[in-house]
Amino acid sequence: MKSRNVTILAAFAAALMSSAAFAETTELTIYTAIEAEDLARYAETFTKSHPDIKLNFVRDSTGVVTAKLLAEKDNPQADVIWGLAATSLLVLKTEGMLEPYAPKGVELLKPKFVDKDTPPAWVGMDAWAASICFNTVEGKKLGLIEPTSWKDLTKPEYKGHIVMPNPASSGTGFLDVSSWLQLFGEKDGWAYMDALHQNIDAYTHSGSKPCKMAASGETVIGISFEFRAAKSKKEGAPLDIVIPSEGIGWDMEASAIVAGTKNLEAAKTLLDWSISKQANEMYNVGYAVLAMPNVAKPVEFLPADIESKMIDNDFEWAANHRKAILDEWTKRYDAKSEPKS
Template sequence: MKTTNLLLGLAVGLAPTVASADDLNLVCSADIVICELIVERFEKTHDIDVNMVRLSSGEAYAKLRAEARNPQTDLWWAGSGDPHLQAANDKLTQPYESPRLSELHDWAVKQAENADYRTVGVYSGALGWGYNTEILAKKGIEAPQCWADLTDPALKGEIQIADPNSSGTAYTALATLVQLMGEDAAFEYLAQLGANVSQYTKSGSAPVKAAARGETGIGIVFMHDAVAQADQGFPIKVIAPCEGTGYEVGSMSIVDGAYNLDAAKTFYDWALSTEAQNLMPEANSFQLPSNRAAVASPKAPSLDDIKLIDYDFAHYGQTDVRQHLLDRWSKEIGAAF
């Protein structure tokens, strides 16, 4: 696996440094541990050299858009599904119907159908938060169980959430609140929540990692990211909000104009296999895999136990809808921070 040469090439706007048919230029939007593990295992069983860079899903989408006339990426793996759908809507990715589609859960296939097969679901996970039990107990703050609880003035400075412009996690949160409350009410809520936010992070999982380190009380994240911190022994309690919540379909897409198309399809098919998806618990990743035969960790939050909204992936993955919400967030929430 190579990272340095690819990053240097991207930094100066050059074409990928390696251009043989046995290479793959991959953007990974999952946690760096699973990114590195999945590439390592793929390379062990395939004669393909992977050049991998890790970017949050919002950054990955921006990269694909900036490179549309001269693609330097072959495949985008992981990250929340909305930016993948937007990339599909913008024709930045290309259709591919993997022979493994029949092995997948309905929600993963639905993601592909919503995008005319320009993307596919690889895992899912619900939105919630993790809180540091020691910090809240020390300050005498009651643990928040609902979205409404997060606006309690007692939590001022104790919440972190990512910026939806860079983070797919945060965009899922934004779209979730709009669907739960209506757009205007959601932005009123976000303004109240903002009074308690100490930082809008770049990465979606960063808030709960900060909570685990004792730097903040609460991190709004996908629940599996909070489980990962608790599993490492940090004093993190995982919450699914009482009013209901959204969820992600982490996705995978082949870039339109991919130079190493055959290698991209090979990785794509492998990433949908049980062999690949069973690696997630090994990397301390607790998402639910899209292959029906893959085995999720028993610690993974079950969607059946969580009050989920009927998240409209097709609508909130549309370019104009997503851009409207991001622009409004930047103007009303980000600018006021």
């Protein structure tokens, strides 16, 4: 009888421990614009080390996520923002929506990947940069010479053969537009986009879609970003990856804690991991430029010196002028945008 009682007590204790472990699980709601296939890898690795934290993702393009966060300002639904454009996070910071936090090891990151305040309101992960995806097969059929610069894209022979992202919905689109305004100046930047618009077939609501369209032959030229270009080329697409001679706009994937979260300690744990060497090594599968120095290895099909091609992007300027830029762009060019899904 004693043995049976011991067995029952042991089973009861095990059940209590299991119940306690379940009760201690913290759920984080995470808003993100990370590419879906990468998000799955990152989440799986994090969860192995932190099984007590369950990650629930709300994923969309940069502009959509940013708009959602701003709409929820007075009633935040997210705990953490993991992988959103730094220009978007600067807007949210101005609105007082971010909880400052210095993740463990933040001092090891490149200074430009860390918010200037102490403690920082956000921290960077990796950088993505503009590039042109040129379908060599379709280009040859049409007798089109491969462009080498942004200005080349305004040549009349490219009319109807270019697709680019809408900056209001795509972070890649916004880095294109804001970088052209910085590269060429405001007056000449809008004049450039006026000329480019004549050749645009459509504006998509995804930064990766123009390159995917070029990869499949739906268009000849897709203005996109270097990670998607390298991935499509690796998958066998007949693409040349063009890094325009004037230099390329860029933004960084960055993360932050949403002010007012009820799960602050779990949120800090995720941010700690998001800047770790392990995380940076995972980011390097697709991204050539990382927040942590001396970790990145060359990405196949991308130039080893791609970081040197990135312009001196003024993130503060881009963030402060974001609404005005998008309003003007929408007024001028939105008629060619794809319908929103």
